[in-house]
Amino acid sequence: MTSLHLRGTVLPEGDVRDIWVVGDRLTFTRPPGGSTSVHEGGFILPGLVDAHAHLGHDAGTMAFDPALFEAAALAYAGDGTLLLRVPGHREPVPTPLRQRQDLPRLVTAGPWLAWRGLEELDDLQTVPADLTAAGVAQALANDGWCKTYGDWEFDRAKTPQPVLRELCDAVHAVNGRVAAHCQTAEGTRSAVLAGVDSIEHAWFLTPDLLDVLAARGGAVTPTWSGFAGHVSNVRTKPEGPRKDWFLGGVESLRVATVDAWEAGVTVLAGTDSLGHGDVVAEIGHLIAAGLPPAAAIGAGCWDARRYLGFPGIEEGAPADLVAVAEDPRVTPGALRHPSLVLLRGRTAKRR
Template sequence: MPLHLHGPVLDGSGDDEPRDLWVGDVGLITSEEIAGADRIDGWILPGLVDAHCHVGIGPDGPVELEEARTQGHTDAASGALLLRDCGSPIDTRPLDDDPRMPEIVRAGRHLARPKRYIRGLPIDAEEPTDLPRLVAEQAAHNPWVKLVGDWIEREAGDLTPLWPDDVLREAIDAAHAHGARVTAHVFGEHALPGLIGAGIDCIEHGTGLTDETIAMMVERGTALVPTLVNVENFPSFADAAGEKFPAYGAHMRDLYARSHDTVAAAIDAGVPVYAGTDAGGGIRHGRIVDEIAALAEVGLGAERALAAASGAARSWLGRPALEVGAPADVVVVSGDPRGDLDLLRRPVAVLRRGTAL
């Protein structure tokens, strides 16, 4: 059914004057006025972006395809109509024909070392030197590749890097040669110099960033997705370590205590920051508005936090926003969300390719 959207459009143009957007029968934005189209009034945003989630992972590991569908529907209902799936052990491509599913930009499966990540999720490199080959295989089928950059090492009893620097450089070069980008899970400090120095495109979590590694990210244009709603789980991660891994527990508590200052420092330095929840990785799906609010509070402010979960994030992921010919993936709210982010929790309409969810 054709639609007529009317109101201020928060697309980064800086123009808050009401505008008209038209959506044709095929669910694409058009420049042509459509007589008799149903009208929706409000403040208009591009569909929100969750730039770090896991469709296909549940509390107990991999889920069946229908549960993955439910996860996607939950994200879409929250306004997250574009997801960067940062590692899934199941193939969710059969869900792409579901009109209620968000668009998914995939990173294939996590790549890790044996016993150095959550059981059942990654592809394990038996030898570190296997990583470039595994990265190339993932990059041949996905626009992103996801590495596990650090994880608890049982003998050390704390977070340690998984990969030598020279292997990382070769692996990231292999991904780039395929036209893919690379990101990495990193909680601690020690894996970051090697990953950033090797040319990685993004860091997930980044709670161990220092002034030196922040400066490296700024110099290289490396992005950060801090997943602040998941960082709130760090104390429980520390508690779960118990007496078996006291160094890890203390480290996680320290990372948590300074996490907001760390992300604020990255923002102040000019690191590109995007919104991601880590849904599926210990966080329930549908929490993108919570992450936007957390980013606003930690130093982005409401307007930049909205951009980090909408127009700016879409541009970073190479996906269109509200332009002629683009899918009408739209969130409409009743007022200016820059003044009240809670309006995102009560949308007037959420449209996936012009169809109300």
Template structure:
């Protein structure tokens, strides 16, 4: 089997390590191998990128399955995304089982929502009092995460329609407890301010979007170490959601427009408050797969690039419980032409992507 020498700095923690590393048998080692045939790889090395918010079973025209799930996984992989948290599935990801040529995937089972309170045809639609049992069921099915839709527009209110929570605080608290009792972790889609105290009280494990967070929610998330995945590429769509809704749902439209306009400033405030910010694209629907580097560039408008890189690599991996290029870890890595903390754009064009020690790009 081929051996490689990684000559450049390895950025898998706050500071890069500059000691030489090797890849032997698909794994990272910091002990010089005895191989005589060693290929040199020059450049900055980061652990494979992590898309913390990705939907492998959703494509531009809705839910997909089978070969298309695999194809979307390849698109992520070829962009250097070697770990994915699938934040809600519209179909099954079983087609990825046993494959070694796709990113490592942390699943979330099916989206959980109420009838008419999420994108049509994506979620398991239940009544509010069924939430705890459904959360436990999805935790068992995914073996890892559970994704709850915490708020969505309530169109039944007509012209007064606005974002509104789907569940009571008690239902959320019971659901998080039930999922965690199955060994699962829970995250929630939230655009609204009104869901956040209940979510934080429920001690959920992560927050998706978080566009409604006030300063006090940010302080609470920082204190509890609850990360937020801001999905700025998705929030950039809020202006078009607002435009589409402005006639029938003016209250909702105005709120979405406001959140669109302040999106960068809002993420800066989260960073200043000490919230852990992780990088996720919300790929599926209108966001293309393989766009994590573009999300990282958006986030770098709001906070230091070094923190963006951490949230897109080692910090996200540690949070998920994944490997970070320690001795013996799988060689899932990306080689860059320069230090991404100096120039975030280098993430867009990796010079090499290696999965389990095999170059894929």
């Protein structure tokens, strides 16, 4: 089998290395036989990650459409985003799409599962009779994850901590993990203390909660992309508790970004997009919030891959690689212009 050869500065370590791709795997040892040089110079990093994406949903009806999913997934692959966590999708991703070698790797979590006591849900959520049983079933049916809610409306009931704890204990017992939507102080606190693994949106986190999360290897996904564009409009709205809640929540995202990272919590880049999300923009939001660029890139690349169970650039790892001309730690926008994208050892993009 002919191998591919790349040479460049490998991130995050920063050493110049030779990488060979044999089939869908990479190796640092020159394989026997000839190899084809596909990249020389610049920087090589693992495929980017959108850790919170809902691709495939129609923005108007919120119906899941396999054709929309395919189009968005192809666009992700083309721009070098090669791993997607999908914490909420209204229908299972069809098996033929899951098996497509030209689409990003998937970590799905099943439908948006809500506790029945949450009021004024929209028609997105599934409200199972038994949340715990449903969460376990979805973790097993998907990629080890289920998705639930710590809260929904700021001025309404929150999911009780014992309900979340029972869910987390049962999902952990089958080696699964729980992601929870958290946008209130009470909901966020309950979710962290109940054992939720990944706090989505992560509003109103406090230092004590960050310590709890860090101690168990937890993660936060601040999803700046879902909020940042609304701030200036919300500022024009009449004063009131909803406005205070939104602006306070977005303000608190610096805690879920910089303080979380400093506390040792894994910070994940997630766009919360219904279609093809812009992970590089989310990385930009993390940097704007004060995260060092290398950490922000890690949140949408090597750290996210590790957290989701996929290695970065190491011996025997999947050959999911992005090559860029400039150092993205200095010029993060360079991530927008990969000169080469390899997914499962195949060329997804070449410039």
